[in-house]
Amino acid sequence: xxxxxxxIASLIEGQCNFxxxxxxxxxxxxxxxxxxxxxxxxxxxEEDREATEESIKEVASSFFSSTPxxxxxxxxxxxxxxxxxxxWREEALRFVRGEGVTNQGRVRSDNIASKQHLGxxxxxxxxxxxxxxxxRAQLAVAPLPVFVRIGKSYNRxxxxxxxxxxxxxxxxxxxxxxxxxxxxAEADKRLIPLTYEGVEVRRIRASEVxxxxxxxxxxxxxxQFMAKRKEAR
Numbered sequence: 001x002x003x004x005x006x007x008i009a010s011l012i013e014g015q016c017n018f019x020x021x022x023x024x025x026x027x028x029x030x031x032x033x034x035x036x037x038x039x040x041x042x043x044x045x046e047e048d049r050e051a052t053e054e055s056i057k058e059v060a061s062s063f064f065s066s067t068p069x070x071x072x073x074x075x076x077x078x079x080x081x082x083x084x085x086x087x088w089r090e091e092a093l094r095f096v097r098g099e100g101v102t103n104q105g106r107v108r109s110d111n112i113a114s115k116q117h118l119g120x121x122x123x124x125x126x127x128x129x130x131x132x133x134x135x136r137a138q139l140a141v142a143p144l145p146v147f148v149r150i151g152k153s154y155n156r157x158x159x160x161x162x163x164x165x166x167x168x169x170x171x172x173x174x175x176x177x178x179x180x181x182x183x184x185a186e187a188d189k190r191l192i193p194l195t196y197e198g199v200e201v202r203r204i205r206a207s208e209v210x211x212x213x214x215x216x217x218x219x220x221x222x223x224q225f226m227a228k229r230k231e232a233r
Contacts, residue, residue: 017034040114057074130209144159174205
């Protein structure tokens with residue numbers, strides 16, 4: 001309800017456990033441990049993690065008010081311990097050589113791209129569904145690309161999608177699901193470095209791409225929109 005996308009991603013992607021930590025004077029103290037996938041854990045700074053722990057604790061503590069014999073102590077985020085892949089040394093060497101290194105999807109730690117699909121990062125299932133529809137339509141699309149512009153101020157941003165259509169460039173933003181609680185006006189302000197360069201923004205509600213069939217309809221409308229813009233140019 002608060003739209004804390006970083007906390008939501010941690011709860012969804014992490015392995016969450018409540019543990020009875022201590023019992024004193026008839027009060028049971030509980031702690032919550034969230035084991036995060038390693039890429040998600042290290043996508044956050046220490047300050048990000050502390051803020052996320054406090055956010056989850058604040059919300060969860062409210063549910064303990066109805067059980068006076070219980071107390072909620074703290075939330076702890078930690079990297080998930082998993083069995084190493086057999087080929088982890090080869091993977092590490094490829095990383096050192098720069099193979100597979102990407103700028104994609106790691107800029108905004110307040111809204112981490114925690115989902116992977118076809119080797120790419122996404123923030124939500126709605127983004128993945130839309131991406132699949134865009135590729136079915138054989139459009140040139142870049143999900144969560146990183147743009148940097150340095151002038152009087154440093155601007156670094158990542159739109160949800162960049163679509164190139166017949167020489168024109170469009171930003172496609174997904175609005176309105178759990179992970180995308182940013183107001184349109186806030187998103188437009190964030191994208192100013194691109195819109196100043198003539199890039200048009202097309203906004204799509206997450207509810208419009210709930211399944212493949214609906215996503216195909218959205219993409220068809222998007223193509224018609226882009227075609228009209230091409231004719232106008």
